[in-house]
Amino acid sequence: MRLDLLEALNAERAARRAAVVVTELDSGAQRLVTAAGQASDPLARDIGAALASGRSGMVGEGAGRAFLAVDVPPPRLLVVGAVHISQALAPMARLAGFDITILDPRTAFATPERFPDVPVIAEWPEEALPAYGLDPFTAVAALTHDPKIDEPAIAAALTAGCFYVGALGSRRTHARRVERLAGAGLSQAAIGRIHAPIGLDIGAASPAEIAVAVLGEVIRALRLGGAAAGSAEGAAA
Known part of the structure; x- marks a missing residue:
């Protein structure tokens, strides 16, 4: 060459x-x-x-x-929320080949002790994401159930054309989320890309089972060309 x-x-x-x-x-x-x-x-x-x-x-x-x-850049998974689901998801995602990072401003939860060998960012999304650099080869899973933490990350992920954006919560919770995101100026097309309730429908109940469902949905989005589609959307934005 x-x-x-x-x-x-x-x-x-x-x-x-x-x-x-x-x-x-x-x-x-x-x-x-x-x-x-x-x-x-x-x-x-x-x-x-x-x-x-x-x-x-x-x-x-x-x-x-x-x-x-x-x-193609290696895929990344940004998990918003240092919760029990994230503790199960982190090692699974690493085994599947994802570069995983945990983001949560709540310092009582976002600790190296709870997430050994995984980068943990104990900052608010608005502060951390510019340096992290969301892109079309990154998946974002919002798991805190706190709109003040989840929604800025979701909005940034949609704007950046991330190949997967998922959010924890019931359909009723997501309906209220959609109203707030629309009020913040996001288009219905962008909001429609959110996977909510998050994860494949496998009847998951425990945090570990939900983590499996989330990872499966992320992998499906990646392998079905979500990253390439996100790249095109990001270029057009």
Whole structure:
């Protein structure tokens, strides 16, 4: 790979943006296609499909054959709320390959003792999220049941195009949440992306079972192309 391409690719990686290195097999020519430049590329449709799947592979036929090397940021899971569900969810998410962080301003709960080997941010979402840097390859699970903590994080996640945004609470609780988020200026389309009540419907009862349901829903969103869709929404916002 040419040095300029490698430097550009590393810049995309550092910014947690997806990119594809296209190698034309007939000529050996290479180019880097970023999410911003995808639409104007001759292989835009194939590149879009590759980004959605996160898999590298061959496309085209004859002289038009090319290899698409997909480079997608590792998925992250930001859990808002240092609660019992989070304690069960954290080790499961790490085993599933997620870079997990716990966010909760309540210092009595957000402690390293309760979440060993997991980054814990004991700050309010408004203070912590700019430095954390939400993006389309991040999932956000809001679990505190406290609107003052959950909703700023939910709003920021929707604005950033996170591939998954879920919130704990009953349908009645979520209906009131929707009213507040709409009043804060979020569109109905954005609010409609919230998974609430959070988690797959598996009849979960205990904190550990709810954690399984949440992780399953996050993985489904990731593997069905939610990150690629979120990237497109974020670029359009």
